Amino acid sequence: xxxxxxxxxxxxxxxxxxxxxxxxxxxxxxxxxxxxxxxxxxxxxxxxxxxxxxxxxxxxxxxxxxxxxxxxxxxxxxxxxxxxxxxxxxxxxxxxxxxxxxxxxxxxxxxxxxxxxxxxxxxxxxxxxxxxx
Numbered sequence: 001x002x003x004x005x006x007x008x009x010x011x012x013x014x015x016x017x018x019x020x021x022x023x024x025x026x027x028x029x030x031x032x033x034x035x036x037x038x039x040x041x042x043x044x045x046x047x048x049x050x051x052x053x054x055x056x057x058x059x060x061x062x063x064x065x066x067x068x069x070x071x072x073x074x075x076x077x078x079x080x081x082x083x084x085x086x087x088x089x090x091x092x093x094x095x096x097x098x099x100x101x102x103x104x105x106x107x108x109x110x111x112x113x114x115x116x117x118x119x120x121x122x123x124x125x126x127x128x129x130x131x132x133x
Contacts, residue, residue, distance in 0.1 A: 042113060042114070043113050046118065049083075050120065051120065054109050057089065057107060058105060058107045061074050061091055061093060062124050063126075065126035066127060066129075067128075068128070069101070069128035069130070074093060076090065076091050076092065086111060087111045088110050088111070090108045092106045093106075094106075100128065101128050101130075102127055102128075103125065104123065104124075105126055106121070107122040107123070108122075
């Protein structure tokens with residue numbers, strides 16, 4: 001709609017206010033989606049950073065339990081800092097049979113990602129075979 005008074009043309013005040021509201025809402029939704037995607041990118045980036053470290057830690061525990069069985073000395077918890085982030089990890093191994101030849105290894109790592117706590121978990125099994133001497 002345009003208002004015509006004489007030879008002048010222009011928008012009414014209501015049209016300008018509606019257009020401003022629509023523009024403001026669009027800007028808010030765009031900025032909100034930008035921050036959500038940035039948060040998701042940061043989480044995925046951290047996840048890829050620590051995934052190989054976590055897999056290596058689980059593999060070390062599995063290898064140690066497979067070779068040494070109940071005599072394996074494993075670290076059960078720890079923490080480290082990488083690129084300004086504090087990572088905390090926990091490792092648990094439990095025997096699944098009476099002879100102590102089958103173990104379940106559970107690994108969990110957590111870190112703070114913005115306002116939420118993020119983490120990954122890994123599980124595997126290890127089999128210990130006593131060697132005949």
